[in-house]
Amino acid sequence: MDRFFSRRETLAGFAAVSASTAIPAAAQNAAPPLLDRIAWQLLDLLPERATSLGVDTGAHADLRRRLEDRSPAGIAVRQRVLTKALADLARVPRAGLDPSTATSIAVVESAFRTALDGMALPYGVATIGDWRNTPYAVVQNVGSWLDVPQLLDGDQPVRDKADAEAYLARLAAMPAQLDGETTRIAQARGMGVVPPAFLLDKTIAGMTRTIAEAANTDGPLVGPLARKGASVPGDWSARAARIVRTAIVPALERQLAELRAERAVATDAAGLLTRPHGPEWYAWGLRAGTTTRRSAADLHAMGRARLTDLQAQMDVILRGAGLTQGSVAERTIAFQKRPGIGFPDGDEGRRQIVAYMQGRIDAIRPKLPQAFRRLARGNLEIRRMPLAQEPGAPAAYGGPGTIDGSVPGKVWVNLGDPSIHNRVTIPDLVYHEGIPGHVWQGEYAQKLPLIRSILAFNAYSEGWALYAEQLADELGLYQGDPAGRLGYLMGLAWRAARLIVDTGIHAMGWSRDKALAEFIAATGLPRSNAESEVDRYCAWPGQACGYEVGRAEIVAQRSRAKAALGPRYDLRDFDQAVVDGGNVPLDVLAGNVSRYIAGA
Incomplete structure (x- = not known):
């Protein structure tokens, strides 16, 4: 066909x-x-x-x-x-x-x-069918200094001489990409737009480390070629190191100099409210992040209501575990400190974290025929993020591999601080990022026309992944596992808190400290995890609001299908219609469900 x-x-x-x-x-x-x-x-x-x-x-x-x-x-x-x-x-x-x-x-x-x-906005990055829209072209989680090493480490193939030459060509292209970004952030500084000082501190520290390691044989730019191309005859690592030393490092140093110039004039103002064209930029960021025209005030109220409901459910589990004193967040923190919940420090802990994540993936695979008519392959591996990326990155993120399956999908896990992961937080994380979340849904999307594999919509992508967490609960993955189910509810509360905190930062002028206090009180996540999250919202205005908006819309459409079909409704058919329809704006999702209802 x-x-x-x-x-x-x-x-x-x-x-x-x-x-x-x-x-x-x-x-x-x-x-x-x-x-x-x-x-x-x-x-x-x-x-x-x-x-x-x-x-x-x-x-x-x-x-x-x-x-x-x-x-x-x-x-x-x-x-x-x-x-x-x-x-x-x-x-x-x-x-x-x-x-x-x-x-x-x-x-x-x-x-x-x-x-x-x-x-058309005067500064920032507006992506095409992507989710990293940002007013800052280079920051702790945005920029060529992060993107190219991850591309080379994850997706760039090195199977033969032609591939190795392509790898070197990409390295040779990196200085121009860096300089293009440097020009744009300098232009933004001229308009009075620089990132918050606390984001720049992370960015400067990370880039300084990248420069120091860049030309090493096991570094972020040469290392992937040395590893992948070990069986390809040629002096590839030496040639790569020369490009890095003579061209990439000078370009990184030019960008670092601009970042330091920004830091000299930066403030700790966390959001866009006080920045030139900030309210206009944030309104667009919310539109891009949710594929709706909902206002910041509406989304803030939605988050508050959702959080109240979720904390009531968390309270039941915590009381059942004997934790009755203190706020829900305080008791959640106490629960995570109990013996047997966390992992050891260091590399042994990192190994156990990856193994536990893989175990959760293995556990859900046999359950998937209960939720889908046609199963995707679920081609997946769990990998540690590049080290330079970890300080500014979330706990994990994932996506599908190549269309032909030759390169598997990945769940990239942040292992810089192993304490952010435990047996409470891991299950919903892997269901969200891996199966039946991003990796799973992405494989269905890749069966559609090429243009549909390229374009993605944040509210659908993240809404589906959050709905995938809900499916795991409905499929019984938390039976006999109160810690895992607490983590699932924490994850949902986390996404409700994102609505509150993102809008608080950018529409209400919250400080970073205020945002952190609200986030930790809502979720009970460790402070190091909370800092990474809040800093992410500062860098990607509006993106964090897509999760709960998308999940709520999928669930609303499911309720509509149940009401319309009665005894003819089948979860497998509904889920199949949603994933087969591909990654779409939320209004188009409603049309997909209408067609499924009519066909059923």
């Missing part, structure tokens, strides 16, 4: 189109090739994504040698490409389009329009 004509995709506006409706030849013939052409135009702008998808082969092999242009000129090219694509799509006749193609067009138009509106 042509990959552009999956019967499972849909759009609300086309749900009522009969299968017998004649499709105009212009629409039938023009739309899929146009969508394919747009996909390759997008990958030409974002070659790293071609590698992560495993499509940088054959006629497109040159993409494996290149990096995205992050200079002001590169952003201008991106704007022109997106604008032209929207104009081309606007000329496609819509009457009679099959739901699959109609959905793909709606998804592209939503992603591109949102990105263009973000690029």
